[in-house]
Amino acid sequence: MIVIGELINTSREEVEPAVKERDVEFIQNLAKEQEEAGADFIDVNCGTLIKEEPEALEWLVNTVQEVVDVPLCIDSPNPEALERGLAAHEGKALVNSITAEGDRYDEILPMLKEHDAAVVALAMDDSGMPNNADDRVRVASKLIDDLTADGIALDDIYVDPIIQPIGTDGEMGLHILNAIEEIATKYEGVHITCGLSNISHGLPKRQLLNQAYVVLAMSRGLDSAIMDPLDDKIMSLAIASDTLLGNDQYCANYIKAAKSERLTI
Amino acid sequence: MSKFEEIAEAVISGEVEKVGELAQDLVDEGVKPSEIIKEGLVAGMDVVGARFKANEMFVPEVLISAKSMHAGMDVVKPLLAEGESSSAGTVVIGTVEGDLHDIGKNLVAMMLEGAGFEVVDLGVDLSAEEFVDAVKEHNPEVLGLSALLTTTMPAMQNTIEALEEAGVRDQVKIMVGGAPVTEDFANEIGAYAYASDGSASTELAREFVGA
Structure with missing residues (x-):
């Protein structure tokens, strides 16, 4: 399971003032905690700052990279901010995100090539958000075909089938699971990620739904998620699921996690 | 429990068929359609809105309550007298250019309908x-x-400017919302108000129409 740690995001209450005030210690601690908890990427997002965003994103990349070894996931709808963040990043970054919307695709692709970055590919196009499994598979397929034809390796593509709340559509959970399986089967080697906690929006005890859904989705081919690595329970479930799905030879990772007291029952 | 309370309760607990039946009972008893709407259906949705805001009710429960309210409306609305409006006012709603994300907007539209607004x-x-x-x-x-x-x-700002140029800016109260939108931003672009969620948008819309 490739975990993209989601906590450095200015839409979270405590984080926005920390970024505005350039609080190095707060941001670096939040980054280190996530890395120690097992995050494979640290997401940085300061989209709520709008006018100041490109500058703040560059600062975040520099500040976080001073203290962690894992690469960053540079997260913004704003191409200018992405460019600033990518230019500051050392090593191979993950860009969040490209879509099949015509303008967005054309703006982001050259950046990926210039900076040799991996990319989260959101399954939406100019016709809007996907409604069902077929929409998701159709748009994801187009994105994967276009990206690989444009020189991006399959291993550098993280398809996001777009999680929408189960609370507004009871079939949503199934649509997404079916889409994950179809994409994973059709394109062996592509990564499939998602903004996991969207599934539980508007419902009580959200963590329980997130925990159940990560297991269900992994069984269908999800191999990454943008989530909270400090949630011990969900991290434990992801580690256990990888072992049960045959992604952990000799259960080595599971045993190691148990011995280092990282598993919660 | 009065008949009005009973129908409001049925809206709150999301009993679709029961709401339709109770509305029909009231119609048969000769109660004015506009009163059934105001004292029964909308009164129930008001409680739903308040409980949603207080985290005591959740999105799927609000959806089924709204559906129940509509079941009552279907019975009552065709019987409204000429010129008698069932609506608290009209709200036009949509996501701005370039934005395809509609879950939040749909929830707000639903809450507004629940509060008795005509939503376009x-x-x-x-x-x-x-x-x-x-x-x-x-x-x-x-x-x-x-x-x-x-x-x-x-x-959002472009839209407000276009309304101004077209000379219709002052005909409507504009409210803005969405995850990254803040009160400060709303003020900056000259929107009338900022709504943080569906429940807040309903309260604002009520204020605007003076209901």
């Missing part, structure tokens, strides 16, 4: 001109603009 949902990715045309056509009291992306927030 224009959909997603609407140009400033489309909003201007809709304001001219539907003559709403309230216009709701939604954006989820920070990159589409400037389109």
Whole structure:
């Protein structure tokens, strides 16, 4: 399971003032905690700052990279901010995100090539958000075909089938699971990620739904998620699921996690 | 429990068929349709809105309550007297140009309908001109603009400017919402108000129409 740690995001209450005030210690601690908890990427997002965003994103990349070894996931709808963040990043970054919307695709692709970055590919196009499994598979397929034809390796593509709340559509959970399986089967080697906690929006005890859904989705081919690595329970479930799905030879990772007291029952 | 309380309770607990039946009972007893709406159906949805805001009710429960309210409306609405309106006012709503994210907007539209407003949902990715045309056509009291992306927030400002140029800016109260939108931003672009969620938008819309 490739975990993209989601906590450095200015839409979270405590984080926005920390970024505005350039609080190095707060941001670096939040980054280190996530890395120690097992995050494979640290997401940085300061989209709520709008006018100041490109500058703040560059600062975040520099500040976080001073203290962690894992690469960053540079997260913004704003191409200018992405460019600033990518230019500051050392090593191979993950860009969040490209879509099949015509303008967005054309703006982001050259950046990926210039900076040799991996990319989260959101399954939406100019016709809007996907409604069902077929929409998701159709748009994801187009994105994967276009990206690989444009020189991006399959291993550098993280398809996001777009999680929408189960609370507004009871079939949503199934649509997404079916889409994950179809994409994973059709394109062996592509990564499939998602903004996991969207599934539980508007419902009580959200963590329980997130925990159940990560297991269900992994069984269908999800191999990454943008989530909270400090949630011990969900991290434990992801580690256990990888072992049960045959992604952990000799259960080595599971045993190691148990011995280092990282598993919660 | 009065008949009005009974129908409000049935709306709150999301009993679709029962709401329809109770509305029919009241009609048969000769109760005025507008009263059934106001004292029964909308009164129930008011409680739903308040409980939603207090985290005592959740999105799927609100959906089924709204569906129940509509079951009652279907019975009562055709019987409204000429000139008698069932609606608390009209709201035109949509996501701004370039923004295709509509979950939040849909929830807000649903809550507004629940509160008795006539909602004209224009959909997603609407140009400033489309909003201007809709304001001219539907003559709403309230216009709701939604954006989820920070990159589409400037389109809110463009839309407000276009309404001004078209001379219809002062005909409507404009409220804006969406995850990255803040009170400060709303003030900056000259929107009338900022709504943090569906429940807040309902309260605002009520204020606007003086209901």
